[in-house]
Amino acid sequence: MHSTPQQREGRLLLAPLVAFLIVFLSFPALVDIVYALSDVTFQTMRAPQIVGFRNFGVVLADPEFWAACWFSLRFGVLTAIIECGLGLALAIFLSPIVSRHGWTLALIMLPMMVAPSMVGLMYRLVLHEFAGPLPHYLTLWFGTSPAFLDANNAFWTLVVVEVLQWTPFAFLLFHVAYISIPAEIREAAAMDRATAWKILWRIELPMMKATIAIALGIRFIDGFRVFDNVFGLTGAGAGGSTMSLSIYIYQSFFKGGQIGQAVAASVLMFLASLVVLYGAAVLKAQLDRRRMAA
Amino acid sequence: MAQITLDGVNKVFGKNTVIPSLNLEIGKGEFVVFVGPSGSGKSTLLRLIAGLEETSGGRISIEGKDVTMTPCGERGLAMVFQSYALYPHMTVRQNMAFPLEMVGESKASTAAKVEDAARVLDLTRFLERRPSQLSGGQRQRVAIGRAIVRNPTAFLFDEPLSNLDAALRGSMRLEIMKLHQQLESTMIYVTHDQVEAMTMADRIVVLNHGVIEQVGTPQELYERPANLFVAEFIGAPKMNRIGGRIAAAMGAETIGIRPEHLRIVEGEGTWQGSVELTENLGAESHVHVLCGEAGSLVVRMAGAPSVKAGDKINLSPAEGFTYRFDHEGKALR
Numbered sequence: 127m128h129s130t131p132q133q134r135e136g137r138l139l140l141a142p143l144v145a146f147l148i149v150f151l152s153f154p155a156l157v158d159i160v161y162a163l164s165d166v167t168f169q170t171m172r173a174p175q176i177v178g179f180r181n182f183g184v185v186l187a188d189p190e191f192w193a194a195c196w197f198s199l200r201f202g203v204l205t206a207i208i209e210c211g212l213g214l215a216l217a218i219f220l221s222p223i224v225s226r227h228g229w230t231l232a233l234i235m236l237p238m239m240v241a242p243s244m245v246g247l248m249y250r251l252v253l254h255e256f257a258g259p260l261p262h263y264l265t266l267w268f269g270t271s272p273a274f275l276d277a278n279n280a281f282w283t284l285v286v287v288e289v290l291q292w293t294p295f296a297f298l299l300f301h302v303a304y305i306s307i308p309a310e311i312r313e314a315a316a317m318d319r320a321t322a323w324k325i326l327w328r329i330e331l332p333m334m335k336a337t338i339a340i341a342l343g344i345r346f347i348d349g350f351r352v353f354d355n356v357f358g359l360t361g362a363g364a365g366g367s368t369m370s371l372s373i374y375i376y377q378s379f380f381k382g383g384q385i386g387q388a389v390a391a392s393v394l395m396f397l398a399s400l401v402v403l404y405g406a407a408v409l410k411a412q413l414d415r416r417r418m419a420a
Numbered sequence: 421m422a423q424i425t426l427d428g429v430n431k432v433f434g435k436n437t438v439i440p441s442l443n444l445e446i447g448k449g450e451f452v453v454f455v456g457p458s459g460s461g462k463s464t465l466l467r468l469i470a471g472l473e474e475t476s477g478g479r480i481s482i483e484g485k486d487v488t489m490t491p492c493g494e495r496g497l498a499m500v501f502q503s504y505a506l507y508p509h510m511t512v513r514q515n516m517a518f519p520l521e522m523v524g525e526s527k528a529s530t531a532a533k534v535e536d537a538a539r540v541l542d543l544t545r546f547l548e549r550r551p552s553q554l555s556g557g558q559r560q561r562v563a564i565g566r567a568i569v570r571n572p573t574a575f576l577f578d579e580p581l582s583n584l585d586a587a588l589r590g591s592m593r594l595e596i597m598k599l600h601q602q603l604e605s606t607m608i609y610v611t612h613d614q615v616e617a618m619t620m621a622d623r624i625v626v627l628n629h630g631v632i633e634q635v636g637t638p639q640e641l642y643e644r645p646a647n648l649f650v651a652e653f654i655g656a657p658k659m660n661r662i663g664g665r666i667a668a669a670m671g672a673e674t675i676g677i678r679p680e681h682l683r684i685v686e687g688e689g690t691w692q693g694s695v696e697l698t699e700n701l702g703a704e705s706h707v708h709v710l711c712g713e714a715g716s717l718v719v720r721m722a723g724a725p726s727v728k729a730g731d732k733i734n735l736s737p738a739e740g741f742t743y744r745f746d747h748e749g750k751a752l753r
Contacts, residue, residue, distance in 0.1 A: 308503060308505065310502075310503050311505050311506075311507065313472050313492075313499075313501070313505065314499070314507075314566075315507075315518075316472070316491075316492050316493055317470065317472075317492050317497070317499045318518055318522055319493035319494070319519060319522040320493070320518075324522065328518075329507060332509040333507075333508065333509055335509070
């Protein structure tokens, strides 16, 4: 095989990236696969015994795994939809202010600057049944306060906390998409007798469609794999009520010492996300083909 | 009868007066061109008529009805924008159907009108395409189609050809003129290009700093410019201006002679000079001549230049084509 100088140069320039991927991705991936197929604890980490797919069977038969999956899915979908809905509404309503006074953007971005685990810890204090200021004042003013962190309410408390922290992210994406719609397009629509409502639904939202899909996707992924703020706020929660998939993996790894099962669960999570991504890609290709045919 | 009347219309942005009080009447079926350099307020004036900007004072009426406070959609006007402003997520058909859909026109009648407009503009083959799949000229035609389907009282064009290359600009210019003959509707057209203004307009409105310098037919503007600004703006190459003693001798502050009215003469001429450079355009040539007191003059001659750089030549103005202006730039007649 002959290769042109350009090809040789390309390979040379690619080499560091390939080395990086081998060192930082394939080594952990290899270890992951071996552990997932082995009986392994902290004591036997250097000498895993291959046991085939037993770990996967154990994980799939574990009701806690399915509960954690359900929690993560519900949490991911709900927070993604609420964050994007709020972010979109804010981006549209605040755009006259934000585009005129750029500094207000920094104000809106503030929640994103706080580390999620800190957010978890902060709300743990603020909402604490005995020590927290919020339950204290609610009891003082209304005579009663909901138990924010008990098994019934913890899920919704977490949803609100997540939404408060990450709506600004969705807002930022939508703000950029909204202001990048040319003014002349809105003016043309106004000349065409479209009302403000019609302009929003028929012109602006369709033009922001790609951004909306991306924002929903990113926020779903972030919500689905949620760990730090949930861990800081409620841990696995009362009776495992707030055990996300990440927390399930963490707990069976570090607390249960069942490394094989924990890694098997993570492999399952990886496979599930691959299926979802592949499905989305196929769906998009089909839609594109249908559009081209039309 | 005037169809669109501007009565004392003015526009102020903050402390900046863009258009001082201005009066203008536009007749039914007229093709009026607003022309002027950038910053002359021509686009602002068009946007005031369209209703995309609010007036700071004065009255705008269309067909005898005061529309000063009427929102832009309800003035019965259609606008073609410089950037075309097509809806990128819609097909050509959907783009052209949009204004009809907004007024609740029936599906059948919408389809018929879109097909008609597409036929007129030669867009039938492209109806299912998206704007991104079209060339600049095709996009411009879609924008015009979107305006036509509404059957508006008047069409407003905001520098519609300035994003096209020169060849396409020429052919689109003809298409718009043909469209005007076909539809016989009022058109207001904004441009900074005096060639577009001269070739297309029934009447030209020359604007400078928001003030109307002159309104008239292309011929009037060319033959009897009201002032130095109009005289220099209309015609290419620009009118030669000569000041000082030569102008004073003719009882003016400045005199103007168009390049086509200067002749290179054998023997004694009015002015002597040396050729600086020549521009050969094929059908005509522009000769730049440095003449002592008269300054630098441009002569337009048919065909290839008969002189070359460095030649000493004599120039004479054609009889009766010298324009005289006073110290304010006003024409002296």
